[in-house]
Each structure stands twice: as C-alpha cells, then as structure tokens.
Amino acid sequence: MEWINKQNVLIVGLGLMGGSYARALKRIGCHVSAIDRSEDTIRFAIENDVIDEGTCKNDDAKDFIKKADCIILALYPNAAVEWIKNNKEYIKDGIRITDVTGVKSCIVYAIQDALGDKAEFIAAHPMAGKETSGVECSDDRIFRDANYIVVPTDKNTEEAILWCENLGQILGFNKVSILSPEEHDEMIAYVSQLTHCIAVSLMTCKDNEHLKDYTGDSFRDLTRIARINENMWTELFHMNKEPLLKEMDLFINEITNLRNLIADDDSEAIKDKMRLSTARRSKFNSKK
Amino acid sequence: MEWINKQNVLIVGLGLMGGSYARALKRIGCHVSAIDRSEDTIRFAIENDVIDEGTCKNDDAKDFIKKADCIILALYPNAAVEWIKNNKEYIKDGIRITDVTGVKSCIVYAIQDALGDKAEFIAAHPMAGKETSGVECSDDRIFRDANYIVVPTDKNTEEAILWCENLGQILGFNKVSILSPEEHDEMIAYVSQLTHCIAVSLMTCKDNEHLKDYTGDSFRDLTRIARINENMWTELFHMNKEPLLKEMDLFINEITNLRNLIADDDSEAIKDKMRLSTARRSKFNSKK
Numbered sequence: 070m071e072w073i074n075k076q077n078v079l080i081v082g083l084g085l086m087g088g089s090y091a092r093a094l095k096r097i098g099c100h101v102s103a104i105d106r107s108e109d110t111i112r113f114a115i116e117n118d119v120i121d122e123g124t125c126k127n128d129d130a131k132d133f134i135k136k137a138d139c140i141i142l143a144l145y146p147n148a149a150v151e152w153i154k155n156n157k158e159y160i161k162d163g164i165r166i167t168d169v170t171g172v173k174s175c176i177v178y179a180i181q182d183a184l185g186d187k188a189e190f191i192a193a194h195p196m197a198g199k200e201t202s203g204v205e206c207s208d209d210r211i212f213r214d215a216n217y218i219v220v221p222t223d224k225n226t227e228e229a230i231l232w233c234e235n236l237g238q239i240l241g242f243n244k245v246s247i248l249s250p251e252e253h254d255e256m257i258a259y260v261s262q263l264t265h266c267i268a269v270s271l272m273t274c275k276d277n278e279h280l281k282d283y284t285g286d287s288f289r290d291l292t293r294i295a296r297i298n299e300n301m302w303t304e305l306f307h308m309n310k311e312p313l314l315k316e317m318d319l320f321i322n323e324i325t326n327l328r329n330l331i332a333d334d335d336s337e338a339i340k341d342k343m344r345l346s347t348a349r350r351s352k353f354n355s356k357k
Numbered sequence: 358m359e360w361i362n363k364q365n366v367l368i369v370g371l372g373l374m375g376g377s378y379a380r381a382l383k384r385i386g387c388h389v390s391a392i393d394r395s396e397d398t399i400r401f402a403i404e405n406d407v408i409d410e411g412t413c414k415n416d417d418a419k420d421f422i423k424k425a426d427c428i429i430l431a432l433y434p435n436a437a438v439e440w441i442k443n444n445k446e447y448i449k450d451g452i453r454i455t456d457v458t459g460v461k462s463c464i465v466y467a468i469q470d471a472l473g474d475k476a477e478f479i480a481a482h483p484m485a486g487k488e489t490s491g492v493e494c495s496d497d498r499i500f501r502d503a504n505y506i507v508v509p510t511d512k513n514t515e516e517a518i519l520w521c522e523n524l525g526q527i528l529g530f531n532k533v534s535i536l537s538p539e540e541h542d543e544m545i546a547y548v549s550q551l552t553h554c555i556a557v558s559l560m561t562c563k564d565n566e567h568l569k570d571y572t573g574d575s576f577r578d579l580t581r582i583a584r585i586n587e588n589m590w591t592e593l594f595h596m597n598k599e600p601l602l603k604e605m606d607l608f609i610n611e612i613t614n615l616r617n618l619i620a621d622d623d624s625e626a627i628k629d630k631m632r633l634s635t636a637r638r639s640k641f642n643s644k645k
Binding site: 196197198214215216218244246248256257259260261263264265266267268269270271272273274275277278280281282283284285286287288289290291292293294295296297299300302303306307310313314316317318319320321322323324325327328331332334336339340342343344345346347349350351352353 | 484485486502503504506532534536544545547548549551552553554555556557558559560561562563565566568569570571572573574575576577578579580581582583584585587588590591594595598601602604605606607608609610611612613615616619620622624627628630631632633634635637638639640641
C-alpha cells in the first residue's frame with residue numbers, strides 16, 4: 070500500500086498534530102476523514118478543507134473506522150490505548166495503524182497486545198509542535214525542520230516499518246530515524262521532557278514579572294516552552310516516569326556540581342565544563 | 358555634552374561589544390578611536406570603517422586618552438578596574454566614562470573610588486550579545502531587540518544618568534531602564550548567569566552526540582547559549598558569586614521539588630506549577 074494511492078486515511082483526534090497530518094495527507098491526494106469529540110472541531114476542519122469528512126458521533130464513527138485503509142491515532146497516550154480497545158472490532162483486517170504519541174514503552178506493547186493479529190500497529194513520534202493547540206492552529210510546515218522517529222517492536226514487519234518511514238518523508242520531516250521504544254523513551258526524557266521541566270522550574274522558582282524589561286534573549290529562549298499544555302505534559306511525564314526521573318537526577322546532580330565549583334572558585338574546572346558544552350553544542354548547531 | 362555633536366569617543370577594548378558601539382557611534386557622526394591589545398584587531402577595524410583611528414601601542418594610547426571627550430570601557434570586569442587605575446592620569450578632567458560590563462557591584466564602586474573627582478563613571482549594561490566574539494563579528498543590529506540598563510550609584514549626577522540613557526537610545530536599544538548595582542546583579546544572576554549555568558549543565562550532564570538526529574526545537578533553544586566564552590563567563594560568575602549562588606539554589610530547589618512531585622505522581626501539584634509557568638511566560642511573550 071503506497072501513500073500516493075487514493076486511500077482512506079482516518080485520523081482519530083483532530084488537534085494540532087492530527088490537523089497538521091490531515092493537511093499534508095489531503096494535499097498528496099489521500100481521502101482524509103477524522104473523528105473528534107468536538108463538533109466545532111469537525112465543522113471547522115471541513116469548512117477549512119483540513120479534512121474531507123468527519124464526525125463527533127459514535128455511531129457515525131464506526132462507519133468511518135470500517136472503511137479506513139489506515140488509521141492515525143492523534144490522541145493523548147492513555148486515550149490511544151483505550152480507543153483501540155473500544156474500537157478494535159470495527160477495524161478492517163490487516164490494515165496499518167500508527168500514532169503521534171510522545172511516549173512509547175507504556176503504550177506500544179499495550180496497543181499491539183490489544184490488536185493481536187487484527188491489524189499492525191507501528192508507532193511513530195513526530196517531534197514537532199507549537200506552544201498553541203487545536204486544529205485551528207494546525208500547520209504542516211511545523212514538520213519541515215523537525216525529526217520523525219519510527220519506533221518498531223519485535224512484532225513489526227519490515228513492510229510496516231518502511232510504510233511508516235515513508236509517511237514521515239511524505240509529511241515533510243527533515244530527518245526520519247528508527248529507535249526501539251526503550252531507546253526512544255530515554256532520548257525523549259532527555260531532549261524533551263527534561264527541557265520542559267527546566268523551563269517550568271526556571272519560570273516558577275522566582276517571582277519575575279517585574280523583570281521583563283531586563284531580560285535578554287537567553288532567558289526568553291530558555292523559557293519559550295514554559296508555556297505548556299498542563300494536561301498533556303503531566304500525562305506524558307507520568308507515563309515516562311522512570312526514564313524522566315533518571316534524566317532529571319543526572320541534570321540536578323550536574324548543575325549542583327557546577328554550583329559547588331562556583332562556590333569553591335574552581336575556575337579551571339568551570340572552564341573545562343564550558344569547553345565541553347561548547348564543543349558538544351557546536352555539533353548541534355545546524356538544524357540539518 | 359550631546360551625543361549628536363562631533364565629539365571624540367574612545368573605546369577601550371575592541372571586541373564584539375566595543376566594535377558594535379563603534380559602528381553605531383561612527384554612523385551618528387562621532388569621531389571614534391579605539392585602544393586594543395591586538396594589532397590585527399585595530400588594522401581590521403580601520404580597514405573596515407569600524408573606527409576612525411586606533412592603536413595597540415601604549416605610548417600612542419596615552420595620546421588617544423588625552424584627547425577623548427568620553428570613554429567607553431569594553432573590557433572584562435577586572436581589566437576595566439585595572440585600566441582606570443593605570444590610566445587615570447591621562448584622562449581629561451570632568452569627562453564621562455561608561456562601560457559594558459555584565460556585573461556591577463564588584464567594579465562600579467572600585468572604579469568610582471579610583472577616579473575620585475577626576476571624571477564621572479556611570480555604569481551601563483547593554484544586554485545584547487552573540488555566541489561569537491571579536492570585532493570581526495561586531496554588528497550594532499544586535500542592540501535592536503535588546504535591553505540597556507543604566508546602573509548609577511549615589512555618586513552619579515542626574516546629568517550623567519541622562520547622558521547614559523541617551524547613549525542607550527542612540528545605540529538603538531529597544532528599552533532603556535535604570536537599576537541600582539545590587540538590583541542589577543540580582544537580576545542578571547537570574548535572567549542571564551543562571552540560564553547559562555543551566556544550558557552548560559544540560560549539555561554536560563550526558564553524552565549526547567548520537568542524539569543530534571532526535572532533538573527538537575526545545576533542546577536546541579535551551580542549549581543555544583551552551584556555546585560559551587569560558588574565560589569571560591568564568592570571570593563574570595566569580596565576580597557575581599553570591600547573587601548567582603542564591604539564584605542557583607532557588608532553581609535547584611525548585612526543579613528538585615518538581616522531580617519529587619513527578620516521583621510521587623502528584624498530578625494536581627504538577628499542573629499548578631505548569632499553569633503558573635504558562636501565566637508568567639505569557640507576559641514575556643513579546644520582545645517589546
């Protein structure tokens with residue numbers, strides 16, 4: 070099954086990410102339908118050509134599921150697992166299902182177990198986003214400079230892995246990679262969840278309203294992601310708790326070490342840390 | 358003394374900041390001279406019209422100092438104090454001297470004491486910068502979206518404070534404010550020095566070279582300033598040690614609290630933190 074064919078793609082959950090997938094897939098000629106709890110969301114998406122059709126009604130949803138040639142779960146992690154359990158019976162045999170969830174170990178095995186031989190779930194994490202949410206803010210240009218991770222388990226076929234990599238390319242991601250669920254969760258705890266914890270803590274550790282006339286770019290950069298969807302991120306933190314705590318402990322230990330070097334006036338050790346951070350960050354400089 | 362007059366401005370130390378001041382002041386018609394240790398720097402600056410004249414030779418420097426109508430110290434903090442002590446005798450009586458240093462309490466009083474009634478030192482902190490250094494990278498466009506802080510003491514005259522505010526406006530800063538040295542140092546420990554400590558620690562706490570294909574914008578944003586001039590920043594940290602340690606302790610305590618809330622699955626308390634950080638960050642959203 071190739072992405073360029075005119076297939077029926079069903080998107081479950083039409084928020085920022087589901088809407089951005091819809092826009093990209095509709096442009097290449099897929100027939101895009103969507104299920105969402107909100108009638109306003111579905112109406113907006115149809116009126117603005119984000120999707121071809123959609124529903125917020127459970128009975129209609131069954132019909133959409135039955136005719137879907139592939140399904141994209143764009144739900145919060147727990148909701149994705151629940152949705153599969155509740156709707157498995159309506160899914161066409163043998164189709165492929167993927168997702169957009171930011172945590173993996175805690176849901177991938179559960180979804181694959183729930184599906185059994187019915188259909189193949191191949192997980193993916195599109196590492197793109199915005200500080201805003203909702204289909205009204207959806208925009209597939211957010212994929213352009215971002216990375217896309219395919220997250221297979223031992224149960225996945227080569228064909229499904231290729232299909233999922235192909236999806237990442239079609240959506241316009243800058244780079245498509247493959248990681249195991251466990252590798253993914255360690256990585257995401259470090260580069261995404263820890264960074265959000267830092268941004269939030271930097272903003273909450275001190276009353277700073279009167280400081281806004283004095284901030285430079287560095288403070289703005291470090292706190293951009295401190296505007297945060299509290300429901301989604303609290304769930305993501307909970308579902309990736311052990312890897313996140315490990316990365317937080319690494320970081321807290323490291324900045325405590327730096328604090329003590331400053332307290333001890335150990336200039337040479339401080340400079341060594343700065344030289345290491347400069348060398349490492351230089352390799353990240355390009356987005357490519 | 359108005360900035361629009363054709364006065365002789367002497368810039369001491371022609372790096373990124375000194376060079377950027379020079380470009381802006383030359384454009385409005387000042388005669389700009391510079392003293393720097395490096396012959397290459399002076400040659401580059403003259404050939405590229407950054408300055409009108411300059412020298413790296415001590416004997417010539419005395420002549421430049423003698424004819425300066427005002428002086429801008431664009432040196433590291435300790436070097437600024439030393440320079441005043443060593444060159445006080447050549448300075449024209451009654452002129453105004455300002456600086457670009459990122460720490461204040463530790464140098465402002467020392468410089469004012471060293472000058473006595475000879476000339477008036479009014480401190481300022483241009484909160485602009487780049488991850489690069491040297492006159493070759495100088496560019497007064499870095500002032501456009503940035504803040505400029507005038508940092509007077511009880512010894513400063515109203516006229517000198519106004520003169521210094523006027524300089525910030527002429528250089529093109531977005532906003533000019535006034536803080537005491539102690540207020541400045543607390544503020545800068547939080548919004549600038551702590552953020553650099555965080556960026557460095559995030560980069561050094563874990564070997565992350567193989568992660569560069571998986572990073573999103575958040576990790577890039579939080580580590581942009583992890584490329585750091587280790588000599589300058591180690592000196593800045595040392596000279597603002599007590600305020601910096603206080604802010605680091607606030608932050609380490611706060612992120613440790615968040616870590617423990619995650620460990621305890623206290624979702625409501627985590628969401629409260631996120632709501633607070635979102636509300637606070639929203640007020641910082643605009644650069645204006």
